[in-house]
Amino acid sequence: MVAAEEIIGSRIKRREDPRLITGEAKYLEDIQLPGLLHAAILRSPHAHAKIKKIDISKAAKHPGVIAVYTGKDFADVNPMPCAWQAGKVKNNVNTPRVLEIDRVTFTGAGVAVVIAEDRYTAQDALELIHVDYEVLPAVVDAEKATKAGAPQLHENAPSNIALEWTCGTQESTDRALKEADVVVKQRMLNQRLIPTPMETRGCIAQYQAATEEWTVWMTSQAPHVMRLLMTAFVFGVPETKMRVISPQVGGGFGAKIFLYPEYCLMVALSRKIGRPVKWMETRSENYIATTHGRDHITEIEVGAKKDGTITALKVNTYANLGGVLSTIAPGIPTTLYGRMLSGTYRIPNIFCHVYGVYTNTGMVDAYRGAGRPEATYVIERAVDLVAHELGLDPVAIRRKNFIPPDAFPYDPVILNGLKYDSGEYAKALDLALKMLGYESFRKEQAEARKQGRYLGVGFSSYVEICGVAPSAWIGLPGEGWGAGLWESANVRVHLTGKVVVTTGSQSHGQGHETSVAQVVAGELGIAVDDVIVQHSDTLGTPFGYGTYGSRSTAVGTVAVYNSLQKIKEKAKLLGAHMLEAAPEDVVFEDGKVFVKGSPDQSKTIQEIAGAAALAYSLPPGMEPFLDNTSYYDPPNCTFPFGTHICVVEVDKESGEVKIKRYIAIDDVGKVINPMIVEGQVHGGIVQGVAQALWEGAVYDDNGQLLTGSLMDYAIPKADFFPTFETDRTETPTPVNPLGVKGAGETGTIASTPAVVNAIVDALSPFGVKHIDMPVTPPKIWRILQGHGG
Amino acid sequence: MELTGSHTFEADQQTVWTLLMDPEAIAKAIPGVKELIPIEGEEMTWRAAAKVGFAALSGHYAGIIKMSEVEAPNQYRLTVNGEGQQSVISGTALIKLTYHPEKNETLVSWDAEANISGKLASLGQRLIGAGANVMSKQFFHELAKQLPTQ
Numbered sequence: 001m002v003a004a005e006e007i008i009g010s011r012i013k014r015r016e017d018p019r020l021i022t023g024e025a026k027y028l029e030d031i032q033l034p035g036l037l038h039a040a041i042l043r044s045p046h047a048h049a050k051i052k053k054i055d056i057s058k059a060a061k062h063p064g065v066i067a068v069y070t071g072k073d074f075a076d077v078n079p080m081p082c083a084w085q086a087g088k089v090k091n092n093v094n095t096p097r098v099l100e101i102d103r104v105t106f107t108g109a110g111v112a113v114v115i116a117e118d119r120y121t122a123q124d125a126l127e128l129i130h131v132d133y134e135v136l137p138a139v140v141d142a143e144k145a146t147k148a149g150a151p152q153l154h155e156n157a158p159s160n161i162a163l164e165w166t167c168g169t170q171e172s173t174d175r176a177l178k179e180a181d182v183v184v185k186q187r188m189l190n191q192r193l194i195p196t197p198m199e200t201r202g203c204i205a206q207y208q209a210a211t212e213e214w215t216v217w218m219t220s221q222a223p224h225v226m227r228l229l230m231t232a233f234v235f236g237v238p239e240t241k242m243r244v245i246s247p248q249v250g251g252g253f254g255a256k257i258f259l260y261p262e263y264c265l266m267v268a269l270s271r272k273i274g275r276p277v278k279w280m281e282t283r284s285e286n287y288i289a290t291t292h293g294r295d296h297i298t299e300i301e302v303g304a305k306k307d308g309t310i311t312a313l314k315v316n317t318y319a320n321l322g323g324v325l326s327t328i329a330p331g332i333p334t335t336l337y338g339r340m341l342s343g344t345y346r347i348p349n350i351f352c353h354v355y356g357v358y359t360n361t362g363m364v365d366a367y368r369g370a371g372r373p374e375a376t377y378v379i380e381r382a383v384d385l386v387a388h389e390l391g392l393d394p395v396a397i398r399r400k401n402f403i404p405p406d407a408f409p410y411d412p413v414i415l416n417g418l419k420y421d422s423g424e425y426a427k428a429l430d431l432a433l434k435m436l437g438y439e440s441f442r443k444e445q446a447e448a449r450k451q452g453r454y455l456g457v458g459f460s461s462y463v464e465i466c467g468v469a470p471s472a473w474i475g476l477p478g479e480g481w482g483a484g485l486w487e488s489a490n491v492r493v494h495l496t497g498k499v500v501v502t503t504g505s506q507s508h509g510q511g512h513e514t515s516v517a518q519v520v521a522g523e524l525g526i527a528v529d530d531v532i533v534q535h536s537d538t539l540g541t542p543f544g545y546g547t548y549g550s551r552s553t554a555v556g557t558v559a560v561y562n563s564l565q566k567i568k569e570k571a572k573l574l575g576a577h578m579l580e581a582a583p584e585d586v587v588f589e590d591g592k593v594f595v596k597g598s599p600d601q602s603k604t605i606q607e608i609a610g611a612a613a614l615a616y617s618l619p620p621g622m623e624p625f626l627d628n629t630s631y632y633d634p635p636n637c638t639f640p641f642g643t644h645i646c647v648v649e650v651d652k653e654s655g656e657v658k659i660k661r662y663i664a665i666d667d668v669g670k671v672i673n674p675m676i677v678e679g680q681v682h683g684g685i686v687q688g689v690a691q692a693l694w695e696g697a698v699y700d701d702n703g704q705l706l707t708g709s710l711m712d713y714a715i716p717k718a719d720f721f722p723t724f725e726t727d728r729t730e731t732p733t734p735v736n737p738l739g740v741k742g743a744g745e746t747g748t749i750a751s752t753p754a755v756v757n758a759i760v761d762a763l764s765p766f767g768v769k770h771i772d773m774p775v776t777p778p779k780i781w782r783i784l785q786g787h788g789g
Numbered sequence: 790m791e792l793t794g795s796h797t798f799e800a801d802q803q804t805v806w807t808l809l810m811d812p813e814a815i816a817k818a819i820p821g822v823k824e825l826i827p828i829e830g831e832e833m834t835w836r837a838a839a840k841v842g843f844a845a846l847s848g849h850y851a852g853i854i855k856m857s858e859v860e861a862p863n864q865y866r867l868t869v870n871g872e873g874q875q876s877v878i879s880g881t882a883l884i885k886l887t888y889h890p891e892k893n894e895t896l897v898s899w900d901a902e903a904n905i906s907g908k909l910a911s912l913g914q915r916l917i918g919a920g921a922n923v924m925s926k927q928f929f930h931e932l933a934k935q936l937p938t939q
Binding site for chain 2 (some may be wrong): 042043044045074107125284287288318408700702704705706707708709711
């Protein structure tokens with residue numbers, strides 16, 4: 001067994017893995033209930049259309065069909081709420097209904113539902129529904145959608161603009177650009193991505209008429225928030241009337257944060273029909289009806305002095321939000337994007353202008369990294385463009401502009417009052433360069449070029465924002481989030497000394513049951529196996545906002561830690577009582593309470609927990625049991641950082657990119673379990689590299705998703721990658737007592753520009769300065785053949 | 790989506806033209822179609838129902854077929870509007886006949902433009918392209934079988 005003080009920070013294998021590997025874990029699809037019915041949803045084949053008439057008569061008569069409904073049957077159910085609207089500006093909000101009633105604004109919007117005894121019958125009956133549509137012209141490009149003459153999607157959103165938002169100051173930025181020695185301009189696309197979790201979405205709702213209570217199982221990253229939104233905003237019932245359970249959830253990457261119409265539809269159906277109803281998304285549905293990520297069109301202007309000092313950054317972005325707004329869509333291209341555009345650099349003048357735009361495409365919302373990958377891509381490309389313009393080394397220009405260690409806490413001004421907590425950016429860069437062997441690489445590159453081989457190296461020195469919380473900052477008056485963002489935990493030390501932790505946070509692959517247990521074990525001096533971590537069920541866990549924005553450890557686990565401190569305090573009082581010592585004379589170490597300097601005479605946490613539970617000899621006024629609940633609202637977010645380096649070779653004949661080396665130095669603060677952090681970093685890199693090289697959702701001009709299956713949407717496979725070379729620097733955050741920052745998204749945020757920068761470096765002999773993603777072989781081949789990007 | 794193709798019939802142009810204008814022969818040749826039902830009051834317009842059994846395109850379809858721009862025996866336009874598989878398919882094809890007297894063969898070539906919305910559109914152009922190819926081959930093969938024996 002690992003010694004107590006070493007448990008936090010040790011590579012313990014994930015406790016959840018045996019049940020996952022052996023197939024014993026219960027996912028939504030595994031849940032069976034007596035009398036369970038199955039729903040199938042008819043989706044609009046048109047991207048933009050009026051619904052004139054729906055004929056359900058044939059489908060309703062189909063054998064095995066229990067009921068068929070259209071949007072009109074749910075006219076009394078409120079549309080989905082948009083919980084995060086862009087701060088301090090007007091948001092022209094349009095959100096989906098459980099089923100659309102008279103109009104659809106994207107291909108895949110639900111218009112009717114069939115409920116049948118089995119899912120195949122339900123699917124078959126969909127074919128028997130006839131919908132009379134009046135097809136309207138569609139627009140899929142966010143920039144074109146704002147121009148005169150474009151089809152208008154919503155009456156309340158002139159020029160299809162859902163929101164117009166800015167940060168920074170335009171005047172000083174324009175002035176600095178005018179005074180700069182060089183100004184580099186570039187248009188860049190951050191293409192739309194489809195999250196593709198292994199498990200698609202699903203929901204089962206069961207209604208008990210006698211008590212008017214629901215139990216809802218759903219594939220959600222935030223069960224408490226789902227319950228709140230459904231009860232308070234959609235159905236108008238007390239939240240105590242609903243229990244929401246996230247069973248084992250097979251990945252989410254952000255796409256499972258949101259309140260989707262299908263979930264509310266199941267809730268409504270279970271009440272209407274009086275039997276439990278299940279909907280499990282097909283992969284095709286997942287591609288058209290689950291949220292997508294990214295999709296920005298951006299123009300940048302960067303001003304710099306001759307020596308490479310960056311003086312100004314001006315960014316104009318059209319963020320495509322889809323046909324209707326998803327739950328937190330407006331917050332992503334505003335707070336989580338614009339406010340992070342300074343990156344790791346001291347940039348005195350920044351101005352960012354964002355249009356959030358409606359188009360006839362699927363909804364866009366948070367996808368792993370959510371706004372920060374887009375911001376990091378802009379700034380890390382911008383730095384390289386300036387270096388190229390001035391003939392500077394990409395490493396030198398980064399070093400020159402880095403925020404120095406003594407400048408922390410650093411205020412990048414555009415963060416609306418928050419400050420970067422801590423950072424040693426050059427240290428991470430130095431370590432990465434050492435692993436690469438930068439000088440020898442440049443020699444190798446020069447040699448290779450002589451032989452007609454094109455090697456390139458790309459850097460990404462990123463910073464991101466994690467542990468998204470401070471309620472006073474992110475809440476309604478500031479950044480527009482319609483709630484607080486604290487987390488909670490309950491720690492209970494049972495009579496035998498076994499500990500049960502309940503957390504409002506949710507785990508869908510992050511390994512909370514291991515890392516939270518490590519913190520408990522380390523703090524209380526007990527075995528990891530003596531800790532049970534309960535989560536993902538609104539019954540029996542305290543309220544929590546869920547898992548996203550790399551906040552479970554930096555916010556959720558800190559709540560656990562705070563409860564542990566209070567439990568240790570009580571244990572000391574009781575231990576002192578048991579030892580007949582004065583409370584101020586005892587210490588709690590390695591799971592024991594003893595008088596300072598006399599560890600031989602001690603009371604173990606198990607003995608103390610037993611005494612607290614039996615309670616026949618407690619100090620006067622002490623309540624029985626070791627039990628504590630904490631609510632933690634941090635004073636600041638956390639800001640992980642690091643440097644990623646990608647080395648590529650571009651094949652001149654085929655245009656193919658081969659990743660030769662991938663180096664990742666991440667500083668995520670203190671690490672609770674390095675193996676879990678590495679797993680997160682690996683997965684993140686894979687998704688980020690995939691954006692650079694392969695992935696991309698494509699709609700045709702009519703709003704039809706052409707990449708609607710895994711045949712046409714290229715997700716990466718393991719053999720696309722070399723072995724990742726990872727390491728860490730560790731700069732604890734002063735924000736929380738654990739010193740943890742967050743590690744769930746760093747890989748996705750850092751890797752994309754590293755790859756593109758490497759390709760541009762490899763192609764620099766051909767005069768390439770920028771190339772849009774995904775950088776596929778045909779794109780490179782055309783450049784090499786002299787036909788332009 | 791654009792689709793082009795051609796098929797060579799071992800027959801003279803008038804024979805092939807007559808065949809192409811015969812709704813009964815066409816109904817027999819379209820995979821899965823039982824009959825073409827003329828729509829009253831509309832010229833050269835038929836209602837059709839088809840059962841397709843090709844990979845991801847499998848399922849029932851219903852639609853309206855219309856012939857126009859008829860220039861006997863050289864060319865005509867075929868317009869199809871159909872739905873099925875939670876998808877809407879509309880297409881128009883210009884069909885041309887060219888006679889090669891030296892071989893007594895007639896080449897029928899088509900230039901089609903199809904618009905597909907919904908589930909089928911998302912399945913990927915190459916599947917649909919391949920499916921359309923297989924089905925048009927089947928169609929002409931079946932149609933050729935109905936040429937009068939000489």
